[in-house]
Amino acid sequence: MKSLSEMTHYEVLEVGRETEGADLERAYRMARAAFAEDGLASYEACPPEEAAAMRERIELAYRVLSDPDARQGYDATLGSTPDDAVPIEFGLDPASDEDIAPPEVEPEIAGFDDLEDAEDVAFDGARLRRARLRHGFDIERIAQVTKINPTYLRLIEEEEFEDLPASVYVRGFVSAFARCVGLDAERVVPAYMDRFLAARPPAAGGRRGQAHASRQA
Amino acid sequence: MSLGGGKGGVGKTFLSSNLSAVLARSGKRVVAIDTDLEGANLHTWLGVAPPARSLADYVAGRETDVQGLPVETPIPGLKLITGTHGHLSMPQPDAETRARLLADLRGLNCDVVLIDCGAGAHPATVDYFLAGDDALIVLHPEPTSIENGYSFLRAAFYRRMELVMRKGDVRSLVREAMDQRNALGIRTPHDLLREVEAMDPEEGRRFREEMGGFRPRIVVNEVASAEDVKLGFQVRMVCRRFFGMDAEYTGYVNRDEAVREAVNLRRPVTDIRPQSDAAVYVRRIARKLLEAMP
Numbered sequence: 442m443k444s445l446s447e448m449t450h451y452e453v454l455e456v457g458r459e460t461e462g463a464d465l466e467r468a469y470r471m472a473r474a475a476f477a478e479d480g481l482a483s484y485e486a487c488p489p490e491e492a493a494a495m496r497e498r499i500e501l502a503y504r505v506l507s508d509p510d511a512r513q514g515y516d517a518t519l520g521s522t523p524d525d526a527v528p529i530e531f532g533l534d535p536a537s538d539e540d541i542a543p544p545e546v547e548p549e550i551a552g553f554d555d556l557e558d559a560e561d562v563a564f565d566g567a568r569l570r571r572a573r574l575r576h577g578f579d580i581e582r583i584a585q586v587t588k589i590n591p592t593y594l595r596l597i598e599e600e601e602f603e604d605l606p607a608s609v610y611v612r613g614f615v616s617a618f619a620r621c622v623g624l625d626a627e628r629v630v631p632a633y634m635d636r637f638l639a640a641r642p643p644a645a646g647g648r649r650g651q652a653h654a655s656r657q658a
Numbered sequence: 659m660s661l662g663g664g665k666g667g668v669g670k671t672f673l674s675s676n677l678s679a680v681l682a683r684s685g686k687r688v689v690a691i692d693t694d695l696e697g698a699n700l701h702t703w704l705g706v707a708p709p710a711r712s713l714a715d716y717v718a719g720r721e722t723d724v725q726g727l728p729v730e731t732p733i734p735g736l737k738l739i740t741g742t743h744g745h746l747s748m749p750q751p752d753a754e755t756r757a758r759l760l761a762d763l764r765g766l767n768c769d770v771v772l773i774d775c776g777a778g779a780h781p782a783t784v785d786y787f788l789a790g791d792d793a794l795i796v797l798h799p800e801p802t803s804i805e806n807g808y809s810f811l812r813a814a815f816y817r818r819m820e821l822v823m824r825k826g827d828v829r830s831l832v833r834e835a836m837d838q839r840n841a842l843g844i845r846t847p848h849d850l851l852r853e854v855e856a857m858d859p860e861e862g863r864r865f866r867e868e869m870g871g872f873r874p875r876i877v878v879n880e881v882a883s884a885e886d887v888k889l890g891f892q893v894r895m896v897c898r899r900f901f902g903m904d905a906e907y908t909g910y911v912n913r914d915e916a917v918r919e920a921v922n923l924r925r926p927v928t929d930i931r932p933q934s935d936a937a938v939y940v941r942r943i944a945r946k947l948l949e950a951m952p
Contacts, residue, residue: 476896491845565933567934571939582884
């Protein structure tokens with residue numbers, strides 16, 4: 442364990458010597474959140490002045506590493522032993538650092554293995570939520586990408602079928618939602634719509650209702 | 659394997675009961691033990707009536723052989739040592755009895771002993787926690803739990819160091835450092851490391867090694883948002899920085915009404931609602947624990 446003054450900027454942000462761009466940005470956001478003054482993660486973890494010192498170092502580390510010129514100059518002072526620069530002693534879990542599956546997964550969320558068992562787990566609202574959380578996305582993020590009203594996304598997760606619009610819309614929402622969280626829409630949509638239609642039979646409204654009525658006629 | 663976390667009500671017993679059920683269902687012979695002699699209720703989570711013999715009998719000396727304590731549960735392969743019928747004026751066993759108990763537990767005829775530690779950071783609770791080859795700390799995404807979680811980890815850290823230091827003067831230094839307002843100005847594990855190194859380089863080396871070897875697992879229970887999920891990663895970062903501990907974030911469990919339903923039925927949620935959110939998350943944690951087992 443090193444004292445703060447002995448740590449390199451790379452160690453402060455827990456990134457490797459090669460990390461840059463969006464990955465660096467995410468590492469910085471994560472570190473900033475971890476030690477934020479009013480944050481939960483470091484609440485009562487250490488004397489306040491230690492946390493303040495850490496926050497200062499995080500800002501400095503990000504300023505230097507996100508500026509190519511400053512970073513080059515800083516690297517020169519570190520010498521040519523990049524192995525010493527990455528936090529080996531209490532280093533990142535090698536599995537969680539790089540080979541992180543799909544590109545949309547935020548690196549800090551990876552390291553968890555596949556959520557679902559081999560056994561057959563239903564494609565229900567909870568399954569969508571698990572996939573979402575696994576990627577570290579909040580509802581608003583999915584709403585931004587899919588352009589679907591966040592309220593509907595929430596209702597889909599909660600399976601509050603009564604408050605959702607007609608099934609033709611729901612089908613489209615579920616498909617977009619599934620793709621956004623890395624699930625196979627072709628498997629999710631039929632399974633989800635079965636649940637939807639079982640709880641809200643076609644007679645309850647929309648074009649399906651008419652089809653149902655004409656079948657009875 | 660042990661489960662602790664400082665604060666009461668964060669889900670230690672929920673997780674203990676469900677993990678032991680999942681491990682047993684996966685073919686391991688499991689003994690779950692409830693060391694909370696003041697508020698034991700692991701038996702209720704598992705649907706076992708308070709049995710005639712319990713850990714309290716061992717602590718009181720009425721039962722000398724720990725082999726005689728486990729009772730059957732409704733789950734095949736899972737046995738339970740309850741903590742009920744405690745002697746109210748002597749809720750925790752002394753250090754000597756604890757050491758004997760923990761040694762005896764290793765002799766039980768099973769694959770996994772899962773220790774459900776009680777709330778608080780009593781030395782006994784900390785010793786049970788440290789006894790696990792794998793130790794899980796259960797947190798809630800709320801300040802009270804995080805605060806107690808860190809004080810529990812701090813207590814566990816100092817206690818572990820006290821146990822591995824060989825020289826008397828170093829041990830007493832570690833003990834002194836446990837007092838957060840100690841006169842030596844030692845406020846953090848890092849301060850302590852520096853003091854130990856200055857006092858005795860060889861002990862300092864052992865201290866460093868031991869710091870790296872203490873790898874508790876973090877579980878965040880009842881997450882409700884992506885922020886809550888990320889909390890575990892942030893706590894891991896804080897642990898690395900301020901405790902020199904390479905904690906692993908092993909998983910989280912979503913807030914799920916199915917859990918309440920299950921406890922009302924006195925059955926593990928992984929048994930009665932295997933498709934529920936909580937069950938899926940618990941199974942994932944169990945898979946990781948199984949992977950780490952010899």
